[in-house]
Amino acid sequence: MKNSKLSVxxxxxxxxxxxxxxxxxxxIRKNTITALIGPSGCGKSTFLRCLNRMNDLTxxxxxxxxxxxxxxxxxDSRVDVTLxxxxxxxxxxxxxPFPMSVYDNIAFGPRVQGIKDRHRLEKIVEEAxxxxxxxxxxxxxxxYPALGLSGGQQQRICIARALAAxxxxxxxxxxxxxxxxISTLKIEELIKELKKKYTVVIVTHNMQQATxxxxxxxxxxxxELVEFAPTEDIFxxxxxxxxxxxxxxxxx
Numbered sequence: 001m002k003n004s005k006l007s008v009x010x011x012x013x014x015x016x017x018x019x020x021x022x023x024x025x026x027x028i029r030k031n032t033i034t035a036l037i038g039p040s041g042c043g044k045s046t047f048l049r050c051l052n053r054m055n056d057l058t059x060x061x062x063x064x065x066x067x068x069x070x071x072x073x074x075x076d077s078r079v080d081v082t083l084x085x086x087x088x089x090x091x092x093x094x095x096x097p098f099p100m101s102v103y104d105n106i107a108f109g110p111r112v113q114g115i116k117d118r119h120r121l122e123k124i125v126e127e128a129x130x131x132x133x134x135x136x137x138x139x140x141x142x143x144y145p146a147l148g149l150s151g152g153q154q155q156r157i158c159i160a161r162a163l164a165a166x167x168x169x170x171x172x173x174x175x176x177x178x179x180x181x182i183s184t185l186k187i188e189e190l191i192k193e194l195k196k197k198y199t200v201v202i203v204t205h206n207m208q209q210a211t212x213x214x215x216x217x218x219x220x221x222x223x224e225l226v227e228f229a230p231t232e233d234i235f236x237x238x239x240x241x242x243x244x245x246x247x248x249x250x251x252x
Contacts, residue, residue, distance in 0.1 A: 005030040005169065005199045006051065011065035013046060013055065020046050022223045024065075028216075033191060033200045035214035035231065037207060038246070042220040044203045048171050051201065052088035053081050069169075086113070089162035093174040095154035097146035097161070102129075102138050105146045105157055109165040124164050131197075132160035133190045152183025156190065170194060172202040176209065188213050207247060211235055219243045 006028040013021035021043050028034050036044035046055070053074060055061045067074050074084055086109075097105050106125040115121060125142070129135035134156040138149070146157050155175060162170060172191070176184040191213050194200055204210050210217050210231060217234040219227045219242075227234060227243045238244045 003029045005070065007068040009066045011050060011067065013050060014062045016060040020223050024225045026218060026225060026228050028199065028201060030199050031195050032215040033195050033202065033213055035210035035217045036201065036203045036220060037210055037217060038220035043223040044220045045173055047220065048173055048201060048203050051171055052085050052090060056081065086165045087167055088169045088171060089165055089167035090171045091158050091162055091175050094178050095151055095158055097154050097157045099147055101143050102146045102157060103142040106160050106164045109161065128160040128164035131163045132156045134160060152179050152186060155179060155187060159190065167198065169199045172200065174203050174205060177205065219246060
C-alpha cells in the first residue's frame with residue numbers, strides 16, 4: 001500500500017498452546033493514528049507488543065507471519081532488536097518514570113546509545129520535552145525527581161523519554177487509562193500533534209477517545225482482526241455485525 005509504514009501479513013501468535021492472534025493482516029500508514037479497540041483479552045495489546053518485538057520477552061511466545069517496517073521484516077534473524085525498539089518506541093498504561101531526575105529520565109536513552117556530549121544531550125532533552133508538550137512545566141525542575149510530578153505530567157515525561165530515542169513509530173498501550181479527564185485531554189491533544197512527525201498506534205478501551213483522535217480503527221475479538229477501516233466508517237458504518245454490537249455496547 002502507498003504510504004504504508006507497517007505491513008502486517010497473516011500474523012499468528014501462540015503462547016504455548018494458546019492461539020492468541022489469528023491470521024492478522026493490516027497496513028498502518030505513515031503519520032496516522034491507528035486505534036486498536038476490543039474487549040479485554042481480545043489480543044489488541046498482544047498485537048501492539050508484536051510491532052516492536054516485546055513478545056520476545058515472553059516465555060513460550062511463538063510468532064508466524066510477517067511484519068514489515070518500511071519493507072523490511074522486523075522478525076528477520078539479522079534485525080538488531082535494540083535498534084528496532086529505538087525506531088519503534090513504546091509508552092505503557094501506567095506512568096512509569098525512572099526514579100531519577102526529569103533530565104536523567106529523558107537523557108537515559110541517548111546515553112545508552114553512546115551520546116556523551118553535554119550540549120547535545122541538553123538539546124535532545126529540551127526537544128523531547130517540547131515534543132511531549134511539557135517543557136514549560138518542568139524547565140525549572142529538570143534536576144528534581146520525575147516521581148514528584150503529577151500522574152499526567154509523569155506520562156508526558158514517559159512520552160518525552162520515548163521521543164528522545166528518535167523513534168519513527170510510537171506505540172501507546174492505554175496511555176490515559178490511569179489519568180484524570182483533564183490530563184487525558186492534554187495527552188489526546190499531544191497525540192494529535194505527534195502524528196505530524198510520527199506514526200502512532202494506540203490501544204484504547206475508550207471508544208470516545210478512538211473517535212476523537214484516530215484516523216483508522218482496528219476492532220479485535222478473540223484474537224482475530226474483525227474489521228479495520230477509517231475510524232468514521234467503523235463507528236458510523238461498520239461492515240461487520242460484531243463490530244456494530246461492540247460499539248453499541250451490546251457486548252464487551
